[in-house]
Amino acid sequence: MRASNHLIGVVNFLTFLLSIPILGGGIWLSSRANNTECLKFLQWPLIAIGVAIMIVSLAGFAGACYRNTFLMELYLFVMFFIIAALIGFIIFAYAVTDKGSGRPVQNRAYLDYNLEDYSGWLKDRVTDNSYWPKISSCIRDSKVCSKMGRTVNGVPETSDMFSYRKLSPIESGCCKPPAECGYTYVNETTWTPGGGLVGANPDCTTWNNDQQMLCYSCNSCKAGVLGSLKKSWRKVSLINIVALIILVIFYVVGCAAFRNNKRMDNDEPYGEARMTKAQPSRIHL
Incomplete structure (x- = not known):
């Protein structure tokens, strides 16, 4: 049980760290917009995704440290939709910058x-x-x-x-x-x-x-x-693709560890199998 909680805590901490480059990419796009293109209609969703991952990861980390099942379930539930939103952002960014070059x-x-x-x-x-x-x-x-x-x-x-x-x-x-x-x-x-x-x-x-x-x-x-937007968005999208792959791996590991936690919560104390309690043997050696 303790090992599973530690694993969930580590996964959430790594997810928190992963939110930093995603958030940084949105801030970089925002600074680029202020200096040249002056366009702010795509970097804000990316900033929102980065902030959401950061907050949810902290909630999951706290849930793992204090064995708060609600916070860990909330982390997994919300993170699923954040991953879906990040996938949608990447697809959208590539789709709208698909054509055109110098x-x-x-x-x-x-x-x-x-x-x-x-x-x-x-x-x-x-x-x-x-x-x-x-x-x-x-x-x-x-x-x-x-x-x-x-x-x-x-x-x-x-x-x-x-x-x-x-x-x-x-x-x-x-x-x-x-x-x-x-x-x-x-x-x-x-x-x-x-x-x-x-x-x-x-x-x-x-x-x-x-x-x-x-x-x-x-x-x-x-x-x-x-052309400038295409170059900027493609650079950020490459970072997001790498972050997405790592995020999905962390999410799968977190789900497995959380399921293991729940399974252990429903079992008897360590060393006693549920089958033994449900159907006790009549033969005692």
Whole structure:
């Protein structure tokens, strides 16, 4: 009995520790949203799952230490639904970030991002007229574009140097015009029309060298936000998958230990089998 209680206590303690990276992943997504994407509609469920696991694990740990059957039953019951919610979150995160990625640009290390490459719920959410003004304003206020400037020995980088940079989706989509527009590089956020015709992409006429405008109204900026979200969510989802596997193992072990506890609670004192009491032998040696 004591060994089973100790095992349940250890499992609950490990589950509590496991809630930390899940909660941390949600907080990391939240900090990313505040700095760049400014989107907060997915990290909160993850934070809620992490907090729920933490609280329920503490309840189960207390139940194991004090042999409180109600708390241990509550732990197993609630943890089942938390595991189901975590599975649903992982499936949802992969489903909404399934499509879309950056396009390679000839003689460039960075990628260009096109809105037509994306589809589904996440695209509709980001491009919604009630959301995008807030998102673009937040990106502008984060000054992510103004932070792109680099110098080499005190001299601003050249066009060739810039072409070898690996830009983030936000930097590529919002801080410069698409490569197909044919603009000529002046600096990271200042471009002038080239000698040829401007491309047919509507973003080519939307681009503005005004540092408060740039390409914040471009479809490429919206695609860059989607690309950045995809990268962030996929990283967090990988952590959650590992955490889910470990959590399921802990849950199965906890269930087995709890069943063993209940079975021992219903039996006679250690060393006396229930069968002996139910059907006592008439032969005594």
